[in-house]
Amino acid sequence: MSERAFQDYYPDELSYCYGCGRLNADGLHVRSYWDGDETVSVFEPRPYHTAVPGYVYGGVLASIIDCHGTGTAAAAAYRAEGRAMDSQPPLRFLTASLHVDYVRPTPLGVPLEIRGRVKEMKGRKVVVAATVSANGEVCVRGEVVAVQVPKHWMPQDDPPQDAGRGA
């Protein structure tokens, strides 16, 4: 793992995401790293992130897959361009679609490991497959279709209809 998470390189204006923005004081603060050709993140849900007592809420699991997916997409795009994540111009991805399969109940109270793998890169689109595991067992499988935010788009402007969406 590298020292700085992918999300630490996001421009300030794009660092308020509830799921992964380092500047969102109320957020989940998903932090993602390279681990060889895969990406990894460790997340520990709060006690109130429950579905039924003892198990993690599916919407939080969808959220951490979402942000780990867009983070993985950004990191993979820099890697494909052969440059570091602190080089210019910055690349940032948003979610076009998200699919989550809840394979088995996810226990609350243990760290969850999210792993991502780039399945497809084509133009501005990156498809990331992800798993969430607890105690070494896969509990959730997900897929994120991430789309690159155009360079000219700033948060103050209207985002384009074909790009800025989920995460």
Add this chain to the structure above:
Amino acid sequence: MSERAFQDYYPDELSYCYGCGRLNADGLHVRSYWDGDETVSVFEPRPYHTAVPGYVYGGVLASIIDCHGTGTAAAAAYRAEGRAMDSQPPLRFLTASLHVDYVRPTPLGVPLEIRGRVKEMKGRKVVVAATVSANGEVCVRGEVVAVQVPKHWMPQDDPPQDAGRGA
């Protein structure tokens, strides 16, 4: 709309869900109602539920679709049995899979309308199609595959491998 939301009828032990549990003090408190053959819920994201400034975080949108979907599944199952939601035995659904398409950015600061429609009912499975609209415009489309929690399952026990999952 009926006066009590679907979620008000959930048994206490199953009312701690972060997305919709009335007994989860920190939760989102999604509340769903019948509107003819569709179901409807109105949700106003908090200011910190942001993706990029001014727009709603996709994980929260996935969450409200998730809980409105399982609520719709429960209400539809009671209706199919021709009985009221406060009759016994209670029916409760959990999420097996969730799909979300972010059609356009969802503005923050306005009430969101979530609408659900039962697409399929088969045995213990209910598939619910959902939309999230802001200012009368559909921003998100989703689908929830919900599975009925078996009658014998209580939260203290291990949930079955083929049922208790997301919401």
